[in-house]
Amino acid sequence: MQVNGYKPLIVAFCCNWCSYAGADLAGNNRLSYPADVKIIRVPCSCRVNPMFILRAFQRGADGVIICGCHPGDCHYTSGNYYTRRRMAMLFSMLDYLGIERERTRVEWVSAAEGAKFAATMNDFAEKVAALGENKRLEDLRCKQ
Amino acid sequence: MQRIGVFVCWCGSNIAATVDVEAVSEALKLEPGVVFSTNYQYMCSQAGQNIIKDAIAEHKLTGIVVCSCSPRMHEATFRKTAAAAGLNPYMVEIANIREQCSWVHKDVPTGTEKAIILGKAAVAKVNLNAPLIPGETPVTKRALVIGGGIAGIQTALDIADAGFPVDIVEKKPTIGGKMSQLDKTFPTLDCAACILTPKMVDVAQHENIRIFSYSEVEDVKGFVGNFDVTIKKHARYVNEAACTGCGACTEKCPQKKVPNEFNLGMDNRRAIYIPFAQAVPKVATIDPNYCNMLKNGKCGVCAKVCAAGAIDYTQKDEYIQEKYGAIVVATGFNPISMDKFDEFAYNQSKDVITSLEFERLTNAAGPTAGKLLRPSDGKHPHTIVFVQCVGSRCDAKAEKGKEYCSKICCMYTAKHAMLVKDKYPDVDVYVFYIDVRTPGKNFDEFYRRAVEEYGVHYVKGMVGKVVPEGDVLKVQASDLIANKQLHIDADLVVLAAAIEPDKSARPLATKLTASMDTNDFFTEAHPKLRPVESPTAGVFLSGACQGPKDIPETVSQAGAAASKVIGLLAKDKLTGNPCIAHSDEMMCNGCSTCERVCPYGAITYMDKEFRMPDRTTAIRRVASVNPAVCQGCGACTVACPSGAMNLRGFSTQQIMAEVDAICK
């Protein structure tokens, strides 16, 4: 994925039960999405600590997306509800600090939604690529 | 420092076609901790696994990374491989370079570059892995079956026959479920009661089975092998032990105008009733909504006529606590409401009925004693129109019905048509269908018999509207083959209503922490390989609560669920998932934040004396995780501000190492 010649780096945290399986399904169905998206498997979206997200930006990520089960479908019943609150708050704060809101996203992708997974990643990668390099949450030491 | 081995799988050409596996294994050789790296056509094959085993021995590996297909596919395989070679199975990490790399990317440079990065992340993670040993918990050797239809009955019988005690919780006053309401069963046309009631009797008489009828599951705590369940037994105002089921009360009760739900409201019962003759338990139940004695204290006829003295107007709801090792959900289905289908005039005419109502209408024990009579005027119908797919196979956006095929309608409609023609050859029978779906043993033959032997008119097309006019129902429909619009004056219209999970399923799923799909069917742990297990350990699925099913399928799934339960209860101990939360007591604030987010109540607190950094001692409140209860979601790890809570197998440090590796 390139927009204006910029190839973004995207970290996707995927819950083991739904979204990671959704990503697998996208693979099974050979639905392509940009290779810039790198998936990290977590047991549940609620395992994603805001520190991981900031860490990713620090280390050079241009976008971070968190994927979990649809609300109500959490394997652990309530994990994604916590994720929803935590990330709503975190994203709001990042926006408050003037960080581009398009760089972060939460998306609910079920194990059956391989197509949605691919479509989401395509869309997200495109939006992030359009923003260009992450300048507002970067650590230059990591870019040398 | 770990000694890590990297094993890159070609997966034939599945990976190797888009990923330069050689380049990946070479690149990963340079990663910190990696002492050995190789690639092979099929790592999951015996030969591939031997490569791993040999390398573990030869290079004294402490951790391995397999770059292969999804961990959901072969993580367990490679963990076993590692264990066989004497390595802790949790020292294995999988880099998913097939589903999430080679299969989604087109060109080799891209695929290779990404595969290397995914490999690096796995290496970074395994560098921080520690051997994990699963905990063990005892198993309560008793099963709970929720729902007493044919699914629950069969499951309970199979488990009980294997020697384990089983409790059935049924919310109706009797077990039997939907099947007890059916007339005949396809494709053999044997009578439902004839094959079901012996099983109900078996249940009642089985020494290993207890029935909690007129009861519901109130609360579920605990976890696989150790569920604590509270069962709410509704007051039936009749002493079950004393009642002989003689039925004297049900004949003398003066309150005669209670719609009989067993006959779907097509006739009436008394306020005290036994749902049907073969009910199990055969015990009367007082309906508190209609009983004059309970409503205003005036009556008491039933108590007077009861020779056994079983009537007890003061009975209260009872709560029963019981421990179970396994829970089987068999909550079944219901036809959907026809309220949104005005075009079929269901609410306007008594002569438009659902198929389940039709079952009662042809049932010898039904409101018409098995005679096919119109509900409106009791006349014999001459033209009957069956409409298939009412509310099934609908677009989600139409918001009227269900997206799925209800699966059983084609067959029971053929059955109904045949039964009509069998009893009343003079009746014209039309069946409007979109597709006739008959995959099943002897199913298509059955349907063809209806057409060829009985002369049922099968019309490819759909009924557009039904208008009651005088004592006929004007049916307007399309015949797609003839490319005509048909206008039929029918006496009776039977709608094959879609079926949906019972309404009690959703709240039950919440109590069980079992997942459901958007249609409220319980989700199976794997659609193909684990079809009768819920993803929640220890919870199993039987019958239509998992998806639409006919009786043969339900019974076979019930048996399958039972065999899974038996397998579980046969174990003395369960080994748990070691990837669970744990708290660093020195870091813990005892603030209860983690406790509040834990969906399993796995976290408790205790006061402990600690030596503080300044050499003083202090009593501090600290969290402790019950390893048998924790399921490893990690909600607590983020809620914990001090980072005292961490998750084994997905530790903060491991995930950060992955982030770092991916982002570098």
Add this chain to the structure above:
Amino acid sequence: MQAITREQLINKAVALLADGTVKYVLGWKKGEFDYDITPAVFETAEELNADFVWNDFCGANFSKYLVAKTRKLDGKILVFLKPCDTYSFNQLLTEHRFDRDKVYAVGIPCNGMADIAKVKEVCGDGISSIATEGDALAVTTIYDDEPVKVAVESVLAERCLNCKSKKHVAYDELMGEDGDTLDSNRFDEVAKLEAMTPDERFAFWQNELSRCIRCNACRDVCPACTCEKCVFDNPTSGVENKAPANSFEEKMFHIIRAFHVAGRCTDCGECSRVCPQNIPLHLLNRKFIKDINEFYGEYQAGAEVGSRAPLVNYTTEDLEPGEVFDRRDTNA
């Protein structure tokens, strides 16, 4: 001028010491000047009479001290709590951070505390004495012969200008009159920032946070930051960092700190009071409070003991993270 006098407080403390209710008194101790007041533990009437002060500069929130003090001290401790302090007190109790049985809490009314920096803006540096005269402060400097009179109202600390409550939500005993919770304008500044463009907001925070010297005063004074060990001090946490080596780390620290106290922060304002660089840190915390109120319903941390903080709670109908922005954009 405060409604309760120093003498009344000393008498109360002395009486409670005398009848054995408490063994220690946590109070304000006079300093070199009339405004540099230090929290201290008093044990005798003599100490109290000599050094205890209560004036318009007693801003320090004592709640947090109870965590360490109740752990160490062998007897009950008297603590004086201003209305805003009682919220922190309750929040700490909710989190089981101190032993309630070892504390005797006396609620005292507060008319707002003066900010010495604001006094100096008016009177200049070189203050030699400050005396309270009714609702004004008489400030004498070495540069002026006559004391300058400053209305306390005009030099109130920001947090006191936007006081959320004059009501005590916890105490064993209340001195003076209890007040009510107030409708404050405390979210106005946040709303102003929200109304800016992202670029302006970024510039604003870049300017503010770039001054951070990571002295940790905000964290160390914060009654919500009572972790046994902060993740930023913990080498095994993966995010340890000691210095704001660059603008990322400044943001990281303050975002994560605000996130960790989100739903737990009572908006006591201590963080901004102690910041040597005058960074308006309360605007980060208030942003979260404002968001919580708007997204999940009004919630005041510490209003009652045992309440479930919004971030450890949920409803199935919560708004989606993406909707946060739609919501603001339509409001704006």
Add this chain to the structure above:
Amino acid sequence: MRKCSLDSLNAVFAKIAEAAELYLPVNCTDGSAAFSKWEEGKEWSNNLNTVKSPKEFFFPQTEDLVAFKTSGKNIEIIDTRKEREDFVVFGVRACDVKAFEVLDNVFLLKEPYDSYYTNRREHGVIISVACNRPADTCFCKTFGIDPADPQGDISVWKTADSLYWQANTERGAALLEKIADLTEDCDTAAVDAEKEKITKIMSKLPLANLTTEGWGAGKTQELFDSPIWAEMSEACLGCGTCTFVCPTCQCYDIKDFNTGKGVVRFRCWDSCMYSDFTKMSAGQPRLSQKERFRQRFMHKLVYYPENNNGLFSCVGCGRCVAKCPISMNIAKVMKKIGGKENE
């Protein structure tokens, strides 16, 4: 002695900035002052002091020491040091100038010299300025510092309309030479009058009578176990404000930052008030806040003078007095010992 009018100040700054980077205190948005690189339009702050001391110019809060790059299993060591450009710091107060002497004793006394510090020291010219309006928190006099007569490469006095310049070193003289066009020769009368005024003010300051009595070399045994430490440290939050605003605190920690592609080894200010200060594998040597609190003041007032010919490592700038969140400070500590312990 040279003089220039205050009106021509901008031109003077411009001239200096032509020769070298010029830094001076400017007002921040919050009303405090901080050193900032001069450029057209930036004005010299009227504030007495900056929040952060100018020690940052020579000993920054964080600085990279060396970098390591890894490629495969090879490690390459990269010397990241660069020669500092010449720079001028204008507006340094007498106390802060004295603080450089304290730092020099740490970093430059004996070999091996601290090359990072040396590099900056060699390229920096310090222009001090006398304090017309000392604050209530000032107590430089306690340490023998005269704010009327500040040191540095150039000393500057400000009167109502003019600025008076006097070079104290060769580097200072060279710089004055560069702005000769904008300044004129003058006598010292105005400056002398200013000095007298300052001296008079100094005697009126609240802390004017604070002395180092009871402190200094050789006092370790006497003061170490004093009960005052427990009492004074009672309220200490253990934050690092005092150390980080202090012009003489020179402790640092060396840390490695893994960039993912290698390691940057950097040093950053550390605070003896922190619980992990000088933490080693065996733990930290000072376990309680009392011990850490004691360390800070004993170091400034006893250990340092013991090793540096009696020179105290406090210059009385008053920053910690103004900034401590709980208003505990060195002046209170000194008085407590000087008062009660020595009675």
Add this chain to the structure above:
Amino acid sequence: MSSNKKFLQEELTRMSGVNPKKCMKCGKCSGTCPAYDEMEYHPHQFVSMVESGDIEPLLNSKSLYRCLTCFACVDRCPRGVEPAKLVEAVRLVAVRKQGANHMTANDVPAMLDDDIPQQAIVSAFRKYTK
């Protein structure tokens, strides 16, 4: 399929917002259609023919002007296909062609009749003309 057909097909689906692929060929639209017998091509055929690109016969069919736009088919379609909207779209394509108006102003006086509300004629005129 020829490019012209394909273009027309895309144009129709775009204009109508109807996705004919969603049709499961149950015929309920035609079963419910009150104008069925008036129409040469029935609602389900519209859907099917648009899907297969066989649009020319529809454009030339009087069926276009027999559809009452009563939306019964839209309401009752279990798949949410909305055939009436597709009929409408085909009609628009037809009348938008130069000289292809189904009604002209001259036709109107002959139609005036006390039994037909004038509004119906006006709306029909609007509907059948460009």
